[in-house]
Amino acid sequence: MDISKEKLEWIYTTMYRIRRFEETMLEQTLKGNSMGVAHTSDGQEAPPTGICAHLTDKDWIGSTHRGHGHCISKGLETDKMMAEVFGKATGQCGGKGGSMHIADFSKGMLGANAIVGASIPLAVGAALTAKLKGIESESVGVSFFGDGASSQGVLHESMNLASVWKLPVIFACENNGYAEATPSWYAVSAEDIASRAEGYGMPGVVVDGMDVFAVYDAAGEAIARARAGEGPTFLELKTYRYHGHFHADDTSKYRKPEEEAYYKNLDSIKHFERTVLKQKLMTEKKLKSIRDSIEQEMLHAVEFALNSPMPDISTLYDDVYVNYSNPILGLR
Amino acid sequence: MTTSQANNPIGPGYEGVAGSEKRFRDIFRDTLRAEMLRDEDVFLMGEDISGGFDKDTKEPLDAWGGPFAATKGLVQEFGVERIRDAPISEAGFVGAAVGSALTGMRPVVDLMYFDFVTVAFDQLLSNAAKSRYMFGGQTKVPLTLFARSGAGTGHAAQHSESFYSMLAHIPGLKVVVPSDPYSVKGLLAAAIRDDDPVFVVNDKKLINLTGFVPDEEYVIELGKGRYMRRGTDVTLVGMSYTTVVCQKAADQLAEIGIDAEVVDMMSLSPFDEDILIESVTKTHNVVIVDEDTPRASMSSEFAAIIADKAFDHLDAPVKRVTAPHTPVPYNRDLEQEFMPQPGDVVGTVKNLLGRE
Numbered sequence: 263m264d265i266s267k268e269k270l271e272w273i274y275t276t277m278y279r280i281r282r283f284e285e286t287m288l289e290q291t292l293k294g295n296s297m298g299v300a301h302t303s304d305g306q307e308a309p310p311t312g313i314c315a316h317l318t319d320k321d322w323i324g325s326t327h328r329g330h331g332h333c334i335s336k337g338l339e340t341d342k343m344m345a346e347v348f349g350k351a352t353g354q355c356g357g358k359g360g361s362m363h364i365a366d367f368s369k370g371m372l373g374a375n376a377i378v379g380a381s382i383p384l385a386v387g388a389a390l391t392a393k394l395k396g397i398e399s400e401s402v403g404v405s406f407f408g409d410g411a412s413s414q415g416v417l418h419e420s421m422n423l424a425s426v427w428k429l430p431v432i433f434a435c436e437n438n439g440y441a442e443a444t445p446s447w448y449a450v451s452a453e454d455i456a457s458r459a460e461g462y463g464m465p466g467v468v469v470d471g472m473d474v475f476a477v478y479d480a481a482g483e484a485i486a487r488a489r490a491g492e493g494p495t496f497l498e499l500k501t502y503r504y505h506g507h508f509h510a511d512d513t514s515k516y517r518k519p520e521e522e523a524y525y526k527n528l529d530s531i532k533h534f535e536r537t538v539l540k541q542k543l544m545t546e547k548k549l550k551s552i553r554d555s556i557e558q559e560m561l562h563a564v565e566f567a568l569n570s571p572m573p574d575i576s577t578l579y580d581d582v583y584v585n586y587s588n589p590i591l592g593l594r
Numbered sequence: 595m596t597t598s599q600a601n602n603p604i605g606p607g608y609e610g611v612a613g614s615e616k617r618f619r620d621i622f623r624d625t626l627r628a629e630m631l632r633d634e635d636v637f638l639m640g641e642d643i644s645g646g647f648d649k650d651t652k653e654p655l656d657a658w659g660g661p662f663a664a665t666k667g668l669v670q671e672f673g674v675e676r677i678r679d680a681p682i683s684e685a686g687f688v689g690a691a692v693g694s695a696l697t698g699m700r701p702v703v704d705l706m707y708f709d710f711v712t713v714a715f716d717q718l719l720s721n722a723a724k725s726r727y728m729f730g731g732q733t734k735v736p737l738t739l740f741a742r743s744g745a746g747t748g749h750a751a752q753h754s755e756s757f758y759s760m761l762a763h764i765p766g767l768k769v770v771v772p773s774d775p776y777s778v779k780g781l782l783a784a785a786i787r788d789d790d791p792v793f794v795v796n797d798k799k800l801i802n803l804t805g806f807v808p809d810e811e812y813v814i815e816l817g818k819g820r821y822m823r824r825g826t827d828v829t830l831v832g833m834s835y836t837t838v839v840c841q842k843a844a845d846q847l848a849e850i851g852i853d854a855e856v857v858d859m860m861s862l863s864p865f866d867e868d869i870l871i872e873s874v875t876k877t878h879n880v881v882i883v884d885e886d887t888p889r890a891s892m893s894s895e896f897a898a899i900i901a902d903k904a905f906d907h908l909d910a911p912v913k914r915v916t917a918p919h920t921p922v923p924y925n926r927d928l929e930q931e932f933m934p935q936p937g938d939v940v941g942t943v944k945n946l947l948g949r950e
Contacts, residue, residue, distance in 0.1 A: 322697060355730030365729040372696060373729055377720045383686050384721060387693020387701075394637060394675060394699060403693070416716075419686025426681060581731030582765050584789040587817035588864040 263541060265478065270543055271552065273315055273474055277307040277531050278556050280331040283340050284505070286560045287330065287347055287361075291509045295568065297349035300361040303331040305504035308530040309436045310335035312477025313404060313497075316485045320397075322370045322388035323404045324381030327362045328503070329374030332406050336371045338364065344563040350570035357573040358581075378441075379414030382407055382433070386420045389429040389488075402430040402488040410441025412455045421462040421496070430488035432481065433459075433496040436471060438503045443516040459496035471501030472528040475537065502528075613808035619801045621775045622782060623664055626702065628811070629786045630672055633700060636786060637676040639687050640704030644669045644679035654679070661706045662742060662801055688714035688739070692721045695737040695791075702786060705741035707753045708795060711761070722791040723766030737791040740782070744797035744835055744885060745922045745933050754922035754929075756834070756884075758795045759891040762863040768792040768816055769862040773837035775805040777860055780814030788816060797835035797885070817864035821873070825855035828879040828943050831870065831896060833859040836883040836934055843883075843939035852943060862892050870896060871904045878909040881942050883934050888916040913942050 265273075284304035291300045303310075306328075314323070314335035325332040333343055338354065346353030347361045354364050365373030372388060375381035382405045389403035411417055412435055424431040435455050439446050452458060459466025465487075469480045477499060484495035502525035506513045513522070538544040579593050586593045616624075630636050643665045645657035654674055659666025669677040680687040684705065691701040705711055711718065722735050745754040762769045768790050772778035778796065785792035822837060823844050832840035837858040844854040857873050859865055874880050880900060884893040897912040915934045923929050944950060 322693075324693075353730075355728065355732065358730045359728045363728040365725075365732060367696070367729070367733050372693065373725065375721070377716055380689070380716055380720050383689025383717065384693035384696065386686070387690035387695070388697045389693075390690055391694045391697040391699050394694070416685045416689060419681075419683035420689070422681055423683060423686045423690060427678075581727050583768070584726070584734050586768075586790075586864050587815070588867065 263475070263543065265475075267543070269315060270538060271548070273311055273478070274534060274538075274544070274549060275552050275556065276311045276314075276335055277474065277534065278553055279340065279559070280304065280307045280311070280334045281531060282556050282560050283330055283334060283343070283563070286564060287344065288505060288509055290344070290564060291347070296347045296361070298360050300347060300509045301328040301507065302505040302509070303328045303503060305525065306331060306436055306438055306471070306501045308474040308477050309434060309471050309499040309501055310406065312474045313432065313434055313481040315478055316482055317370070317402075317404065318400070319368065319370050320401045321404065322372055322385060322401065323406060324372045324385035325374045325406050326378070326381065326408060326411070327374065327376040328408070329362070329364060333364050333366070333371060333374065336366070337369045338366050338371060340559055341563040341566040344567040345570050348567040348570070349572070350567055351573040352566070352570040356577060358577070379407060379411035379416045381405065382411065382417050382420045383423070386424050386429060386431055389424065389431045390427065393427070393429055398430045398491050399489045402432065402485055404432045404434055406434045406436060408441065409435065409437040409439065409446040409450060409455060412458075413449060421459070421464070421494070424494040425463045428491070428493040430491070431494040432484045432488060433494060435496065435498045436501055437498055438501050440503070440507070440517075442507045454498055456496055456498035464494045464496055466496040466498065469497055469499045471499030472525065472530045472533065474530050474534055611808045611810065613806055615804045616775045616807040617802060617804050618775045618778055618796075619663055621779050621807050622796070623666055623668070625779050625782045626665065627668060627671070629783060630668070630676065635698065635700045636702060637678060637699060638665060638668065638702045638704065639678045639680050639691055641680055641682055641706055643677055643704055644674060661704060662798075664704060684710050684714035685717055689717040689721060691737055692717055692725070692735060695735045696725060696733055700736045700738075700786065702738045702740070705739055707749070708741040708743035708757070709752050709755045711741060718761070718767065718791070719764055723764045727766060734789045735791045736789045738785045738794065739791070740794040740796060742798045742801070743795050744799055745917075745929050747798050748924065748926065748929070749798075750924040751921040756797070756886045756917070758793070758834070758862055759886050759895075761793050762892060763890070766791065767863065769795065770816060770860060771795050771834035771862055773800065773832065773834055773858050773860065774803065775807045777814060777858070779807055780812050781816070781860060783811070784813040784816055787813065792816065795834060799835045800838070803838075814860065817861045817866060819857055819859045819861070819866035819869040821869070822856040822858050823854065825853040825877065827853045827877060828855070828881065828947065829873040829877045830854050830856045830939060830943075831859065831880060831882040832856060833862065833884060833892060836885055839934055839936055839939060840883050842936035843943070846936060846940050847943055850949070852947065852949065854943065867899055867903065870900055874900055874904040875907045878907055879946055880908070881913045881915060881939060881946065883939055884914065884916045885934055886917060887919050888914060889919055891916065910946050913946055915939050915942050
């Protein structure tokens with residue numbers, strides 16, 4: 263296997279961090295400590311981890327309402343993320359964004375985005391910046407979206423733009439089989455969403471999104487193409503979300519237990535553990551120490567979020583604009 | 595050539611400055627060029643702004659000089675990277691412009707007809723306007739968009755709208771409405787240099803008009819209005835092309851002894867509350883003239899501000915002359931009836947002042 267020891271540790275840490283963040287966040291939300299709606303991505307750890315393993319802070323990603331895994335893979339800190347979900351002043355966005363709008367521009371994270379498909383052209387725009395500045399080799403744009411967004415017109419416009427302008431973009435479609443409760447077999451006209459890439463003149467690759475090694479390999483190739491100035495690639499990562507569409511969604515109303523069991527048997531974290539142990543790439547002791555440190559990190563994240571202050575009410579009026587000259591509206 | 599501005603429409607301080615008569619569309623293009631020379635992060639995107647490409651050489655042809663010739667010659671000077679001809683994908687390329695603005699560029703987007711804003715509306719509303727706020731002030735969106743509004747040219751219902759109020763309604767967006775060559779130079783430069791998303795709405799009826807433009811570089815502060823004409827009997831409030839309508843109406847009113855003051859708003863978000871209140875406090879009567887439809891519009895917003903802040907100074911109710919609550923019709927007679935005309939303003943003022 264052509265992955266360094268450090269990278270393997272990073273991959274395991276990241277996947278386990280996503281898993282435990284989502285489980286912890288869901289538990290806290292059901293306890294009433296979150297201030298709103300939260301969408302979990304546990305089960306889908308492999309796509310963001312395997313892709314972001316190839317990225318640096320100079321690369322940009324666009325994300326979705328189910329964005330915690332993207333944030334964590336891009337290096338955001340889980341205490342500030344938890345505080346944001348709790349609506350606190352110490353949150354990543356000062357409590358103004360919430361679970362669906364976590365961003366960190368210093369880490370190349372363009373923001374979770376709650377209009378399905380709306381972040382796709384943002385990643386194309388980031389890639390356009392790279393092309394205009396002549397820094398494609400060090401700055402690519404990755405757009406994460408789901409099977410639901412594959413039906414949005416703006417995806418198709420963005421794929422065409424990226425192709426005709428030959429931009430360094432990776433279209434990363436996390437097909438978890440469901441747009442809310444609607445199955446993709448009902449809503450998507452193609453067998454594989456990736457087959458649509460051909461019509462836009464770019465490679466379309468179907469990837470096992472429960473296998474982080476498969477994602478890592480496919481993403482490595484796509485990102486290398488982008489960095490070499492060869493244009494965009496479409497990856498369809500077939501994956502599964504373990505929980506409902508949002509925190510209070512009961513999946514038993516629209517998914518069969520056999521289906522859920524089937525995917526849990528393919529669990530990406532367990533698959534990773536089996537693989538590295540079998541190939542003696544990591545020890546059980548090392549895996550456990552990573553898990554233990556993540557458990558501590560989650561305890562800290564919850565404590566940090568719970569103990570953080572509420573934002574000052576006056577911040578309601580901040581940051582609508584960089585500057586605005588109408589005092590009657592009270593903006594600052 | 596030096597022009598002395600006898601009835602100075604551009605504010606104090608410009609009497610006798612060096613300048614010349616320019617066409618609106620020419621100074622618009624010259625300003626785009628100047629801003630691109632000034633800042634290499636500024637680039638243009640839009641449909642047909644390169645005016646086609648030679649099939650063999652792949653070189654741009656600049657056949658049209660861009661829609662309404664707004665970008666004529668720019669692709670030869672700046673090349674196809676910075677004068678970026680876009681497929682017909684308004685949501686896609688406006689979204690890409692927002693993404694490039696979030697990552698360090700200063701994109702300028704030509705949306706051609708103002709009506710096309712609806713095709714890109716989600717990107718404007720959900721991304722351009724909200725990114726700074728919902729991400730807690732981490733970022734900014736230095737994006738400029740421009741498009742042509744207005745009836746009167748036979749473009750019918752889907753190429754003639756003046757729905758700038760729809761944009762001014764959105765927290766996070768700024769909206770400016772130049773009314774002559776002087777104001778478009780200063781407002782476009784200010785928009786491109788501003789760190790917030792700004793929409794520059796140009797009425798088609800202005801594009802071939804000429805007016806005095808100083809040679810020197812200048813910007814007009816966003817959110818400031820100006821007096822086009824001082825008077826004592828009634829305030830006429832114009833924006834975009836209706837500033838021209840108000841000036842024509844003021845000329846006609848002068849012939850019957852009514853001394854009208856004309857305020858040109860220039861910016862709709864932010865807008866100049868002070869100039870409205872100052873003028874109405876002096877004249878005690880006001881007519882707001884707008885080619886947008888009347889419901890939830892800039893004219894209703896201005897009326898509300900005047901009623902709130904200058905109520906005690908009013909001698910009569912605030913009056914509005916606007917388009918009717920209809921789409922824009924094609925037939926020339928119907929279209930003229932749709933648009934606010936100087937005669938409509940004169941009639942409203944005469945009624946208001948009891949001068950039948």
